[in-house]
Amino acid sequence: MTDRIRAGIVGGGFMATVHARAIRRSGGILSAVVASTPQRSQAAAELLGAESAAESLDQLLDSDVDVVHVCTPNATHAPLVRAAVAAGKHVVCEKPLGVDAAEAADLTARAADAGVTATVPFVYRFYPVVREARARVADGTTGDVRLLHGSYLQDWLALDTDDDWRVDPAAGGPSRAFADIGVHWCDLVEFVTGHRITRLTARTVVAVPERGGRRVETEDAALVVFETDRGAVGNLTVSQVSQGRKNRLQLTVDGAAESLAFDQEAPETLWIGGREVNRQLLRGTGEHPAAARYSVVPAGHPQGYQDCFDAFVADTHAALGGPAPDGLPTFADGLRATRVTAAVLESASRGAWVDVAS
Structure with a gap:
């Protein structure tokens, strides 16, 4: 090179x-x-x-x-x-x-x-406040993780006149909403907490049964309840038909000592919940070193999705000539996402709890 x-x-x-x-x-x-x-x-x-x-x-x-x-x-x-x-x-x-x-x-x-x-x-791993949340869980500040919950909601396919190649399973595969955006949430929750989703039950929904005269075969939404390998439980709502929501990925981690909440549409803050006091940690102000590494502009100058993508590509380039930076998502993580997707589809089809392949 x-x-x-x-x-x-x-x-x-x-x-x-x-x-x-x-x-x-x-x-x-x-x-x-x-x-x-x-x-x-x-x-x-x-x-x-x-x-x-x-x-x-x-x-x-x-x-x-x-x-x-x-x-x-x-x-x-x-x-x-x-x-x-x-x-x-x-x-x-x-x-x-x-x-x-x-x-x-x-x-x-x-x-x-x-x-x-x-x-x-x-x-989404590359938002500085996501790295902050991960560090707080890892160093024990959050305490034992008990509950995991959230959603990823979009509205770009809310109308029966909305269409895209992803709706066609021949081009997009057997899952649409979950494989497209649900996997982002699942990757993020596992990345932040270190927990792995081991078992789940799911329901998929086709809210718009026909688009452009063509029968819809892939899901518009999915509802998932899950368990993790470390004893936590959680739930997730995924939708591409929620009016007014553009890319509303929201994740809450409830720990024994504090709760953490991240909202991708307001990514400059990490909400930290306590019994007496709730706080908002601002990006760029007294962050953990793992978070500060990805704060590339001063606090108050918002960073967003493209900045995350830039950081991801920069870390990929760094891995070409040396050790992979911490948290770089690899094909192993892509494989993990397809296994979670497969479990969601199987559960929705069978109407039963299923194990996620390791």
Whole structure:
């Protein structure tokens, strides 16, 4: 590799723009982009500010790119990742890593065998107050964790006229709302607390049965109750049909000594609940070192989603030439998410409690 990481992007949609900004802000070079046709590749290269447009995936993989970012519909992730790993490239793959756990396990094993760095953008881990919450649980300040609860709510598919490729299981896989956003919440709760969800019962809901004259086969919402390996219990509501909610990921951790609450739509504060006094810890003011590392602007100057993505890509780039920074989400975490998703779908189908594969 050169001193500056050279990245290639597969795809030219919205997420590709987020990845492109993060690559540049992390000091990397967006070397090449490839989309579904040479014409779309050229348009994507111009949109994203890439040095070149590749005419095919093979051309991109034959180039000098160090890392390939896969930003395409879910069903295409597996063949693209396999090709990139076979070419010896490091990989960043949008979630879900695979449309099912078997596919994700295969990709995780291939990346490990090839010795490449392979990451999945669970970027909510990179909010400084999330790192603060994690540190408080880890050092015992919060006390034993008892209850975990929250939601991830969106409204972008609330109307029967709203549509997207994710609604089609042939492109998005058998789960939509949970595989798209529910896994973010589950990853975050496990990351913050160190607990693992071991058993759950779930119900999935199709609130809008038809979109554009087409029957909806993937869930609009999911309700989950779960247990963890350390004796805590929890519940989660996931929805893409909740009017007025854009990306409202809310997580509460109830410990024996204090409660912690994080809201992704107001990410500059961590709510700390006590028996006599409730407090709000402000980002950038007396933070734990694990949190301060990700506070890149002074307090009162809000950081947000793109900043998290920038930090994730910067940590991925750091892992290409040395030890992985603490908390970097890898393909193993992507595999974990597909196993939780599989348990949710199985439970909803059977109407029973099921174990989550370890």
